[in-house]
Amino acid sequence: WRLNVCRNIQTPGGVEHVTWVPLESSFHEPRRFAEVAFAGEMPAPLRAAAEERIRKERGRRGARRATGELLLYAKSLSGIYLRRGEDTKRLAFVHGEHVLPRLAPDGGQFLFHSKQKGGMGVWLARVEGGDPKRLCDGHHANWSPDGQKVVLARGGGIFERALDADKERRLSPEGLSDCKFPSYLPDGRVLFVSRAQGKDSLVVAAPDGKAAPEVLAQGEILSAPKASPDGTVIAFQSGAHLHLLTAATKAVSQLTTAGGVQSWPVWSHDGRSLCYCQSPQGTDGPWDVYNLR
Numbered sequence: 001w002r003l004n005v006c007r008n009i010q011t012p013g014g015v016e017h018v019t020w021v022p023l024e025s026s027f028h029e030p031r032r033f034a035e036v037a038f039a040g041e042m043p044a045p046l047r048a049a050a051e052e053r054i055r056k057e058r059g060r061r062g063a064r065r066a067t068g069e070l071l072l073y074a075k076s077l078s079g080i081y082l083r084r085g086e087d088t089k090r091l092a093f094v095h096g097e098h099v100l101p102r103l104a105p106d107g108g109q110f111l112f113h114s115k116q117k118g119g120m121g122v123w124l125a126r127v128e129g130g131d132p133k134r135l136c137d138g139h140h141a142n143w144s145p146d147g148q149k150v151v152l153a154r155g156g157g158i159f160e161r162a163l164d165a166d167k168e169r170r171l172s173p174e175g176l177s178d179c180k181f182p183s184y185l186p187d188g189r190v191l192f193v194s195r196a197q198g199k200d201s202l203v204v205a206a207p208d209g210k211a212a213p214e215v216l217a218q219g220e221i222l223s224a225p226k227a228s229p230d231g232t233v234i235a236f237q238s239g240a241h242l243h244l245l246t247a248a249t250k251a252v253s254q255l256t257t258a259g260g261v262q263s264w265p266v267w268s269h270d271g272r273s274l275c276y277c278q279s280p281q282g283t284d285g286p287w288d289v290y291n292l293r
Helices: 044-067
Strands: 015-018 034-037 070-075 079-084 087-093 109-114 121-126 133-137 139-143 149-154 157-162 167-170 179-184 190-196 199-205 214-219 233-238 241-246 252-254 261-267 274-279 288-292
Touching: 079 109, 109 139, 133 149, 149 179, 157 179, 157 190, 214 233, 214 241, 233 261, 241 261
Parallel strands: 139 179
Antiparallel strands: 015 034, 070 079, 079 087, 109 121, 121 133, 139 149, 149 157, 157 167, 179 190, 190 199, 199 214, 233 241, 241 252, 261 274, 274 288
């Protein structure tokens, strides 16, 4: 009976704020409310305002369908979903915690994590369907820019795996421990987090291992950092909020200030917007996905 219909705000005119869609995590979700205009005795100015709002909303939805924006995400106790404009498709069912799906650069495949067939592993599946393939043990996997390799964490180290040959090599130096949250920069270098002496360090390393890893910033980094598509800015969580680091100068500025926790930033392909998860109740959720332009 989670189909909930109720008044959100009592209004003096003929507009009622209601919801008619399934609720996700609570009985009161204002972001899922919309306006229904009753045509009985609505004053002309109020009717005109309602019609204008409906017209703009239809235009916004039409624009999203036309651009075909993609968002891959996981829902607790439900599965993995791909949203294209206003259309949503479930790609996989429940796989436990820490699913962390990642869409390939060409949009045809995705990575996810599951404890099927043993311990935590990295799995590969096609968007159009078919049986998923378990690649290896590990977690926090991410695609290379060309989609030919993945980088992942395992046993406190960072490894790169070539998908065509099923070969691996270690990227993190032996001297760095408790490494996690790896991802690629556009130039092929690998960004990850290493923890030592009670501090999290944001580290970048060359895949050939010839240059010493470089520490970009330190903080309480609780989710995977992500570089913008051009590599000039890195979004990362420190404490409860998201921050932006300018790669050229290492200058850090705070991006989010809302209550609760903001984490897991992901850039759009054009670098003009940033998706992230937000929870009003701390790191245990429930989580909502926000888009910041």
